[in-house]
Amino acid sequence: MIYLNGDFMPIEEARIPVLDRGFIFGDGVYEVIPVYSRKPFRLAEHLLRLQNSLDGIRLLNPHSDKEWSSLVEQIVAGNESDDQYLYLHVTRGVARRDHAFPKDVVPTVFIMSNPLLAPPRELLATGVAAITTSDNRWLRCDIKAISLLPNVLLRQMAIDAGAVEAVLLREGFMTEGAASNIFVVKNEILLAPPKNNLMLPGITYDIVLELAATNRIPHEVRSVSEYEVRTAQELLLTSSTKEIMPITRLDSKPVGDGKPGSMFALLYQLYQDYKMTVMRGSAAKF
Ligand code: PDD
Numbered sequence: 001m002i003y004l005n006g007d008f009m010p011i012e013e014a015r016i017p018v019l020d021r022g023f024i025f026g027d028g029v030y031e032v033i034p035v036y037s038r039k040p041f042r043l044a045e046h047l048l049r050l051q052n053s054l055d056g057i058r059l060l061n062p063h064s065d066k067e068w069s070s071l072v073e074q075i076v077a078g079n080e081s082d083d084q085y086l087y088l089h090v091t092r093g094v095a096r097r098d099h100a101f102p103k104d105v106v107p108t109v110f111i112m113s114n115p116l117l118a119p120p121r122e123l124l125a126t127g128v129a130a131i132t133t134s135d136n137r138w139l140r141c142d143i144k145a146i147s148l149l150p151n152v153l154l155r156q157m158a159i160d161a162g163a164v165e166a167v168l169l170r171e172g173f174m175t176e177g178a179a180s181n182i183f184v185v186k187n188e189i190l191l192a193p194p195k196n197n198l199m200l201p202g203i204t205y206d207i208v209l210e211l212a213a214t215n216r217i218p219h220e221v222r223s224v225s226e227y228e229v230r231t232a233q234e235l236l237l238t239s240s241t242k243e244i245m246p247i248t249r250l251d252s253k254p255v256g257d258g259k260p261g262s263m264f265a266l267l268y269q270l271y272q273d274y275k276m277t278v279m280r281g282s283a284a285k286f
Helices: 021-025 043-056 065-077 121-126 149-160 203-214 226-230 262-280
Strands: 002-004 007-009 028-036 084-091 108-115 128-134 165-170 173-177 181-186 189-192 219-221 234-239 243-250
Touching (some): 002 065, 028 043, 043 065, 043 084, 043 203, 065 108, 121 243, 128 149, 128 226, 128 234, 165 243, 203 219, 203 234, 203 243, 203 262, 234 262, 243 262
Parallel strands (some): 128 165, 128 243, 189 219
Antiparallel strands (some): 002 007, 002 108, 028 084, 084 108, 165 173, 173 181, 181 234, 234 243
């Protein structure tokens, strides 16, 4: 069951007009929210980021957080899996094609759910391959925009090279992955690039840094150079759907000793424990 502009329906019945600005211009923003045991994870943070993305494209939020929470609750209840990932999508609505903002147009709101499958154990045991490539995206990567053509092309470059992710480099520094945030481990220190306009402020990124702080794991939030990426002990990728994964090959060379390292093992366990605590705890914090 999906939600589209006020109605709940099976996805096969969902239709949008071809003049929707999402279809014509990619003029919209989105969120991806994990749901564990039917509880949305970090919903408040995802809704805040949605608000920031909407502000970034100068589109009024069509719903209050309370309304979003209620829609999310209904979608979660209307879908089979206990673990799901929700896709929320808001576009500037339907209007005659003209780049300038249309007047008095109602935004299109779409929510769908898919089963959320944890990354397979084998993959976590071996780690995944990534490539490096130049970050050729725009300068507002902090907005979770639906216009994802650069990300699509960068991710496909990785797939074509037999890898799963592209680690993006801009002017000698790492920004993030094509659809994930990237952490580097160097001299036993967890390094994370600072949030700015060149990367998406990941919700999982925040959790990892919170876990590092509360568990006294040495970490630094600062620019990470290409050299540090290429000589890393460990590389980790994070996202709401992949959680934390070790990157063990970069541009066909082993990262560190080529096996998932101790920082990954520690953070992975802390993340799973944290998830369990939140899921068992009150619904208020999600
Ligand atoms: N993508 N950076 C980019 C470019 C992303 O697309 C994503 C997530 C992240 C990680 O953010 P978070 O931890 O909040 O999921 C970083 C989602 C999962 C997607 O587009 O499907």
